[in-house]
Amino acid sequence: MASADTILRLEALSKSFGGLQAVRDLSFDVNAGTITSLIGGNGAGKTTAFNLITGNLVPDSGHIYLRDARVDGLPPHKVARAGIARGFQELRLFNRLSARDNVEAAIPNLRGESIIRALIGGRELMDERNAADARANALLDDLTIASQADSLAERLSYGQQKLLSLGRLLAAEGELLLLDEPTSGLSPGMVDDFCTRMRRLTGNGKTILLIEHNVDIVMRLSDWVVVMHQGTKIAEGRPEEVRNNVTVMHTYLGITS
Known part of the structure; x- marks a missing residue:
């Protein structure tokens, strides 16, 4: 029960x-x-x-x-x-994106850029991106891979990729x-x-x-x-x-x- x-x-x-x-x-x-x-x-x-x-x-x-x-x-x-956030046995990373971008891609409700938003919602978009950057950087720092924030996921060691995968899971909140x-x-x-x-x-x-x-x-x-x-x-x-x-x-x- x-x-x-x-x-x-x-x-x-x-x-x-x-x-x-x-x-x-x-x-x-x-x-x-x-x-x-x-x-x-x-x-x-x-x-x-x-x-x-x-x-x-x-x-x-x-x-x-x-x-x-x-x-x-x-x-x-x-x-x-x-x-409910799920991590898979296989890493499921975006290999051609940076570690930071991998984490940001998992943040809920993060809106993408568009020409119209860039024209009429530039400030709002910038604030959103800055907040996402800050969130991703904080997670990478906590996972001890902040030094690899700008590195492509495919360039990381397997252990670092596992940590990055965990970072994506945590970003999902x-x-x-x-x-x-x-x-x-x-x-x-x-x-x-x-x-x-x-x-x-x-x-x-x-x-x-x-x-x-x-x-x-x-x-x-x-x-x-x-x-x-x-x-x-x-x-x-x-x-x-x-x-x-x-x-x-x-x-x-x-x-x-």
């Missing part, structure tokens, strides 16, 4: 593709200001669950609530406008952040920095739901863990509870004794 602090609630979600049931009767809550990890082996249904939450897929049955408002069936742009394998390809030092940064974000009012295969990171970072197997939820609880769950040990962690 949802508590007063619940920001996201999934109720009996199911989704099939032909004869394959990718998600079956999936229910769990995500509480505000927490980090919840969604884990499971390949084909467990994690990405399908994310696609259902963000409106990229429509559930066959079940409901999704953001706060008290249903968002299942809404198109992705309306889900994003409601306050979602209250709930969905992250898919955010630590993949990062060095141990960058993983430590990422974990610190995630804790800082939740301390500042963000809520995080992430897919992560690294069990050590899951146990270290999460407030709550949901485990999926073949489309169903097989366990959920605090990290230590999930680690000691017999079903999880046998099915996901491969521990047989």
Whole structure:
């Protein structure tokens, strides 16, 4: 049952593709200001669950609530406008744009330039662009890549590109952040920095739901863990509870004794 602090609630979600049931009767809550990890082996249904939450897929049955408002069936742009921002496993950067422009492109309600606006709304447009520049620069500075603000995204190192991708996610100003394998390809030092940064974000009012295969990171970072197997939820609880769950040990962690 949802508590007063619940920001996201999934109720009996199911989704099939032909004869394959990718998600079956999936229910769990995500509480505000927490980090919840969604884990499971390949084909467990994690990405399908994310696609259902963000409106990229429509559930066959079940409901999704953001706060008290249903968002299942809404198109992705309306889900994003409601306050859900998603980061993908692939970086999805504009490689031929600068790091700053990549971040600015993710800022909501930023209007583009046009000849008419340049003629009759020049001052307003300039103020808008200055505000966007300031917002992008602040995010890049916080992510420690401000020195690369004018560099093309394709020129950045992989680690810097991952940080830039996070900057774009934060620029979208979602209250709930969905992250898919955010630590993949990062060095141990960058993983430590990422974990610190995630804790800082939740301390500042963000809520995080992430897919992560690294069990050590899951146990270290999460407030709550949901485990999926073949489309169903097989366990959920605090990290230590999930680690000691017999079903999880046998099915996901491969521990047989």
